[in-house]
Amino acid sequence: MAGLVLKGIAKSFGPVEVLRGIDLEVANGEFVVFVGPSGCGKSTLLRVIAGLEEVTSGTILIDGQDVTAERAAERGLAMVFQSYALYPHMSVYRNIAFALENMRLPREEIEARVRRAATMLRLTDYLDRKPGALSGGQRQRVAIGRAVVRDPKIFLFDEPLSNLDAELRVATRKELAGLHAEIGGTMIYVTHDQVEAMTLANRIVVLNKGRIEQVGTPLELYNRPANLFVAGFIGSPRMNLISGRVGPDGHFEMPGGALAQSGPFLPAGLAPGAEITLGIRPEHVLPAGGEAPDAILTVDLVEQLGSESYLYGTLPGGAALTLRSPLEDPARRGESLPVRFERHRLHVFDAAGLALRP
Amino acid sequence: MSETGPPPRAIPRESLASRLIQAVAGLLDRPMAWIQRAVGGRGMAYVFLAPNILFFGLFVFLPIGINMAMSLTGGTNLFLSERPFVGTDHYRSLMQCGSYLDPASCREDHFWKGVSNTLKFTLFQMVAMVGTALVTALVLNRKIRGRGFFRAVYFFPVLLSPVVVALIWKWILQRDGLLNGAITLVGGEKILFFVEPGWAMFWAVFVSVWAHMGFYTLILLAGLQAIPADLYEAAEMDGTKPMRVLTRITLPLLWPNLVVVLVLVLIKAVQTFDEVFVLTGGGPGTATLMVVQYIYETAFANQVQNFGLAAAASMLLGAVLFALTMLQLWIARRKAA
Structure with missing residues (x-):
């Protein structure tokens, strides 16, 4: 061969x-x-x-x-x-x-x-x-x-x-x-x-x-x-992509809210105001439970596959977000669900669409 | 037609043409309703078929019947009532031969000469026609420059009347024709194409192929284009030589179309009359006399018009064509299955 x-x-x-x-x-x-x-x-x-x-x-x-x-x-x-x-x-x-x-x-x-x-x-x-x-x-x-x-x-x-x-x-x-x-x-x-x-x-x-x-x-x-x-392209459902910018305090600012940089997910050297896109896979978006939520998801659609469920919803700023849950019945349509993002699973892309590593 | 059905949606009610159509259709409503009451729902199918059946009956089946009756009667009168019944006399005289391989030994030697010529013509023409149509289709199926132009050029002769085709070629081939002009121009001697029996048959076949090849090329081209391109790519990946691609892939897959073409060419060749008649008049002598020309001349052109004999000969030819048509239908059905 x-x-x-x-x-x-x-x-x-x-x-x-x-x-x-x-x-x-x-x-x-x-x-x-x-x-x-x-x-x-x-x-x-x-x-x-x-x-x-x-x-x-x-x-x-x-x-x-x-x-x-x-x-x-x-x-x-x-x-x-x-x-x-x-x-x-x-x-x-x-x-x-x-x-x-x-x-x-x-x-x-x-x-x-x-x-x-x-x-x-x-x-x-x-x-x-x-x-x-x-x-x-x-x-x-x-x-x-x-x-x-x-x-x-x-x-x-x-x-x-x-x-x-x-x-x-x-x-x-x-x-x-x-x-x-x-x-x-x-x-x-x-x-x-x-x-x-x-x-x-x-x-x-x-x-x-x-x-x-x-x-x-x-x-x-x-x-x-x-x-x-x-x-x-890789991954199904596809990765959630949220456009936003770097805030003056180093937070990620997205429409309708900001994401505190509690973990080192934003690469060093990003100037405040820089346009970036945040990526997070559906399985890495978690219901906040008792912890402080990163965002409040309004659930638009629930797909129950038996072994797992997918929630499709929108964030306050209008960005679409998909969440994978191992639960059979994690939320209902129209419900507001506090969610948090696994920090070490976040992907950051610059304005040209290239991945930035922390 | 129906009184209760909704008006057809496709036709805007406002247009003048649609109103006119509706007015005319409206005129038929009452008579149709009356007929339907008379014959019933199932009977209406036959009412709609009646014009066609009448047409076929009048112009196809009735003439066949008359022809058959003619073949069993004698004399020179055209009216059946005036013709004496002779039974199978005409058939017997047609079939009366010392040896079927020697037309001169037959009572109706011209008929057998016609059969022999038609067989020869059919054989040569089939080989030449299918061969050239296949080669042309194979070439036109390739990505060659001006492919559309050539496809049109090869099809044009099909659109011409056979008589026009024959007259054009007669003009080219006659003693002082275009071809002999060209031959003398390059220092050659004139060839009397219509005096030499071999040449006359050759040109009869050639002109016929020239005139009809486009049609058969089209059928074969359609067959070639139906062969998926990825089969050829697979063959290319398999390292298949071009000749082997032709013999092992193209021809086997084209075979159903080839058979259809073969049978169609065969049927058409057996029926040949107009082109050859205009081109050579059946000559020299009887060298290109075909069966159909024999029938025509026996019935209409000879001094003594022997309708009975001609009718018997056409019945025999009809039987051959019937058998060939059945063969074609059988092949077509097998292909569809």
Whole structure:
């Protein structure tokens, strides 16, 4: 299995810049997930790596070798498409064997490799069937089998679970994680679903408007987002973001109230009056109980999920705030709930949206 | 139509046109209500179908019936009542042959020459038509410069009348035509395309392909565009060579469309008449005489108008076309399933 290096990758379709100066290194055996909103360029980046799109500028190195000018087939990669892209007129066996036949491998070896992949992916009973006679999950496994059997340098997955229903998605996600553990290949996976990203990735690459916003492990991204975009994108429900400014006494002033700096959450050196945004995840907003509250939340909506509840409400200044509670029935709609923020869990972003560390 | 139904919302009541339509429709209300009372709700379906059934009956089924009766009667009179019944005499004389492979040994040698020519024409035309339409569709399916322009250009001949097409090509191919002009210009000798039997058949096929290829190209192009692009990308990732992509992916997936085209071309080729008739007149001699031309000439153009024989020949041709149409329907249904 191989490593991948992207240097200054840019891609434009006519006047539209889809990728702008992407630099990235993926180590051998790593499972990297590209995540971002629709149109952020993640699928284009994957297609550029695959060789299905030419770069406008930049260099792609696989195993240290420059493959930028090489055709898709010469790069030794395998891709699992969103639509599976199975050949509908061929049996499962032929679908999996097709690439091996292209390589003109001996028939016995093709047979052995197909059987091995089919066993691994529990497809042995379906080898004679056409893709049309398979369920979505089975088709997905055939598509993965077609990639696995080639023993590629890197596996590329383009939103492979998006056509599956919720239950099957969870099951296939586990299978993919198991597959990675079993064959240990370098895998690059594109998704817009951050749960997939968080659960599958060794490292996540967050993309936005053709640029990388942050690269890191799932927990790094969750706990230490580099900017407002990552803070808002990673985590569900999303992080609460409250705009305000630094008060003359060093407090955080937000519309409708101030937050006393009882813990060192504001970085030193912030001038009074500086525009900042405060971020706090829903699970880090707590009912004040007997303690002095940071704010009074007016509850607009309560979502009860059984194991936990989400309260959606507004602060006196009009800022929206979400709170996660382990209680089944923490508050009622329209109720005023005193809340406090866990100081050491607060995130601070400057006017440009970049994270400020205390 | 219904007296109780609300007025149609899409038509603004105020517009003059809608008032006019309502006035006319209003005139039909009473008679329709009267008919519905007479025939009942289920019977109304047949009332609405009646114009079509009448049209088909009058212009399709009735002529087929008359044609069949004609084929069983003799004489030169056009009126059935004046024609003596001869049974299957015409069919027997059509089928009377020393060897079916040798039209000259047949009693109706022109009919069998027509059958033989039509078979040849059909075979050559099918291969040439499907081949060129496929290649053209494959080329036009690629991202080439001026693709829209070429798609239009290849379709234009389809819009022309077959007679116009034949006249244009006749003008190009005749003794002092455009092509011979070009040949002499580069120092060659004139070729008498309509005197050489081989050349006449070649140009009959060529002109027919030129005129109709656009239509079949369109069907194949639609089929090619229905093949998902990601299959080709998957093939590219799989390291598939272009020829193998064509034979292992494109053609198998295009096969249902190809079969439809094959059968349509076959049916059309068997029916060929106008283009070849205008282009070569069936000549030289009977080298490009087709079955339909034989039928036409036997019934209308010969000095002795033998309607019975022509009717029998057209019944036989009809049977062949019926079988081919059934084949086409069967394929279409299988494709839909």
